Amino acid sequence: MNPPAVVRSATSSAGRAPLTAIVRDEIIRMIEAGALAPGVWVNEADLAARLGVSRAPIREACRGLEQSGLLSFVVNRGAFVREIDPVEAAELYDLRSALFALAGRELAPVIHEKQLRILAKLLDDMDAAADDGDLDVYYPLNLLFHQTLLEFTGNRRLLLTYQSIIRELHLFRRKALVTRERMSDSNAEHRAIYAALRAKNPVAAASLMEAHVLNAKKRIFQTIPSREAAG
Amino acid sequence: MNPPAVVRSATSSAGRAPLTAIVRDEIIRMIEAGALAPGVWVNEADLAARLGVSRAPIREACRGLEQSGLLSFVVNRGAFVREIDPVEAAELYDLRSALFALAGRELAPVIHEKQLRILAKLLDDMDAAADDGDLDVYYPLNLLFHQTLLEFTGNRRLLLTYQSIIRELHLFRRKALVTRERMSDSNAEHRAIYAALRAKNPVAAASLMEAHVLNAKKRIFQTIPSREAAG
């Protein structure tokens, strides 16, 4: 008999975290790592065995992930990682642009020096990565830059909704053609946003941040769709 | 006996809907009907007995509702209807205003005559209700008007996100002081929105719709908090 996987020790001291939460995070991790690609079927028994738990916490976690748009259930066939088609991806980009603009409008009046320094550091790092043409460095920094802006607003709800949309958008697996030039262009937009925030100009920040997301949308859809979706 | 692949309708052939979905809808209904007030504990065994099912579908449904912000789980104590505090309510209003503005921006360029007539009818009905000072008629019409605008955009994702926020906001149970005058003011804003849409002016529509939600926010927070939450 296989010993239970070492999973139950997330918070050891007090009452341990419910298995459902652990499973939920693990599935999210697998999706983001690519171990669970869009369209792929989620085998409950298999996951249960691998995590050393029963199917109940698995199913509860999947129901949560269904609601957050990462999984979809088909009756008597189980749960599947959702596939985002171009139409829905476009809708998600529009949503994201509106939320990002809102973040800018809320952040500009209240941003302070310490926060600006953190952003400036990220901008420099991204420029360095762009000069090297190193997407593996640029991409996470880019995500972090956006997320940091959202966090600085102090609007918890806005951050959560934004993150949820980003996760879903991640299921739209069309790779944009990322060139050194595009990274530089993108970071130039970041610097314009930074300037508007530093100037504490809500209207400019909102406008630039909205445009920034819509430009990203354009770049994705201008890229010729690759033939890799079929499995 | 191989039916064409297209008509795999979920209605008749494949038996009944999963219990989880039924339970989920029932809990939502109870919340909206006030049978489950914010802060109230959701008794799993009780619900299971009343609906004639086991606890498994109940728990799965609750996990979904947790993710959509209507319930919150406390370890070893179960699920509770969430309570929205003023801070979070304010955040939700801001989100809602951004989404409503986006709807206006997207709808204005594409709205057509048939849709405008439907809106005009709603406006007239709301004015009638406002003249009568009948909130019980005005309030549902008001909800319908907003939802219809979202539907007309054709942006499914936007509609879903908006509805989710509205549901959560419903958990912030502070009653605004609704007078005949306020209903008239509100509907005057509706008519301004209608005019901007009819003129196919995205900028004006977005701006008016954003302001409309922010005015509603103001009205809620100007109302003196009532002593009814505790219990």
Added chain:
DNA sequence: ATTTCCAAAATTGTCGACGATTATTGACAG
């Protein structure tokens, strides 16, 4: 070789059960 059919295997949806944790009751002391 392809299609049709049917039994076997796999999987889902749902249920009841059990230990662990939390809430409640009620005796008892101050």
Added chain:
DNA sequence: CTGTCAATAATCGTCGACAATTTTGGAAAT
């Protein structure tokens, strides 16, 4: 009368089991 604390009851989180449904694999037929 009030507060403490143990015994009891209620509830949660989790598990394994089972019927219904779907998928699989291969034999039979075209």
